[in-house]
Amino acid sequence: MLHPTSIVPDTMEAYLPQVSVRSQLIYSIILTALLVLLCALPIVHVDVSVQSAGIIRPVGERNEIRPLVAGIVEKIRVRENQSVQAGDTLLQLKTDVVDTQLRSLRQQMAEKDAFIADISKLVRLRETTVLQAPALSSALYAQQYAQFRFQQQDRLAQRRKLQSELNVSRTLYAGRVISRIENQDKEYALQKLLNESRLQVENQLSQWQADLNMHRVALAELQTKEKQALQERRLYTLLAPVPGAVQQLAGKYPGSYVQVGEALGQISPNSALIAECYVTPKDIGQLRPGMKARFQIDAFDYNQWGMLEGKILEVAKDFTMLNDQPVFKVTCQLNQGHLSLPNGYQGRLKKGMTLRGRFMLAKRSLWQLLYDKADDWMNPTQFNR
Template identity: 25%
Template sequence: MKNHPNDLHEFKPLLIEIEDKPLNPLGRIILYLVLATMVFGTAWLILAKVDVVVSAQGKVIPSGEIKILKPLESGVVSKIFVKESDRVKKGDILIQIDPTVTDASLSSKQDDLAVINSDIALLYALINESNLSKDEINKLNSSQLNLYNSQRQILASTYESNKAKLNSAKLDIKANESEVNRLSLLLNKEKEAKVRLQKVLDLIAKKEYEEVSKNIINLKEQRDIALYRLKESNKKLEEIIEENEKAIKTIKSSWIETSLGKEKEKRELSAQINAILFSNKTQQIKSPVDGFVGKLLIHTEGGVVSPNDNLISIVPSDAPLIIKANVLNKDIGFLKLGQEVAIKIDTFSFQKYGLLHGNIIEISKDAIEDEKLGLIYEIKIKPNSLDIKVEGEIKRLEIGMSVIAEVKTGKRRVIELFIYPIIKYMDEGLSVR
């Protein structure tokens, strides 16, 4: 079927109608909005600036010396009176401990002390030459009793030997005294005879007179010899007495020296026993300073502890808490002392409970190698406040809490955030051979 020539112009009125009809403004508005958004966005990217922040992971630490408390002796924890973060005053009871000391150890030392006391009583009896009482003898063991008897026998033997020497010396003195007396008596008789002969010298023979004179001379010589022997006998007696005293003194000096050693042992052993008895009394771990509980290292009542165990740490009140954070090597150059820091506490969501603020007070000069982060630098931050409000309750920062410290180091245009990665990528790409 052939088309009629007029069919080509059949739709012209419709086209004319469309051309004459005004355009819908919605499309134009959308176009303008897109163009305006692009212009505004480009301007914002170029002109707007955002904060440049260095983030560092850290934790809360005390800036002062922490007091670590340990028990004096092994024992069982009977009561724990505090919990972490509690404020305490000097002298407050923190933990109560019932020490456990073996009865065998105490009994052994008490037995040793009883033996030493018996030794001392034994020695004093020997020194003072007195007899032990029946009760004291009953306390002696067989070796002590044998020692006591043997030492008494030594002393008695010494006295017997000395007595024999003294008796012998006294007999010599007595014999010499008798001889002196006998010779003196004879000498006096001869002298009297000589006086009588002198009166009748003309009537008697001269020989008789000379005989008497000669006898007098002989008797004087014999008496002088006897006197000398008597003097020597007395001297020997004094020497024997001195030797006897010296022998007894030597024996007793040995006992005295031994007794002094025993007295020293007694004092030392008594001190050990007193220490054990003191340890057997209930111990109380008390706070040495005003402050608050940092870490409670034992939580179980009835647990056994020893002197090597750390029980609790006390942070002094005059030792404020600070934050130690680790900064990456690439960021450390932008930090300086005094910079403000925003502190986000991991325990409490900062979006809900807010932030704490502080300042950098110390920057380490040397880097530390970290297995995960590589080279890092430590910084210390002093918070302006240690308290944060959580659900209407004031919570205090505690030692060991993890935080994120954010330090604002400057501003950067938004467009730089997009351009710098591209420039860096291109620079690295061009540098590759």
């Protein structure tokens, strides 16, 4: 191509011969850097990890406060966010009905105890000792014994009378004043009276023994009912099942009525803190218990506070839905319960804090990572799926 003479000095053809390359330092540096970078690709390894959102929660689940019986509130012993120990009283329901039942049962038990004590003395009596009155405390068996003793005293008087008549009859019979039959009649009358007296004693003792067995059975039944009533009475006192903090108390006051199973609040347990992360299905495949993890707490700037170390404790075997997305729960142990600034100030972890979990899968070389990226971009099978 021909140029006008006036512009020839400004053309490329005229400029290039004037350029002289004195040094190729920059070019050499760039080329060397590229070569070093290429050589380093299979040597330099970096950590490969997956990330997921999560939350800090206690090992134990929250315990709901629900009464097992219906009743009227008598006292409320706790307030919102109050710390409690296992066994502390949370709420007391009125126990008037159960208390009345217990008083009635105990009165019946005291009566049965008195009956058993008296009958135990009576059944030890024998024919020769029935008139030796034992000390009795119950009116019922004191009356029975008094009547029985009166009958025995009456028979004793009859026996003495018949014995005297028999003695006279034997004297008369020996003198042949009366016949043998008349004497035998006197002997028969006395023996009949003795047999009747002995039978009455045996029958009465048998009746008292039957009463003793009956009262013992009745006492055992009353004791069983008392135990049941005491167990029911304990249900009217709501106790803290675990140590923790009371939360979400229902608006109940003394005099309020509560239903069986009504939610009255929750206890957040004071157990150790763990991290619960929600991992997507595409990242869950390589996670397993024992893998190391690091946690970035959202409430603390990790550039200043750093990150927490930990490990995976458990990987859920089934997914759960979170915000209409399937996720797997991954439970992780935290190596410590606080973060620290360089000056030593500590920030304590609290239940409910959100975090980002990073799970270390493997160490991969830069060459492997570059190959994986290129494979994702260029492998035609990726587009056929």
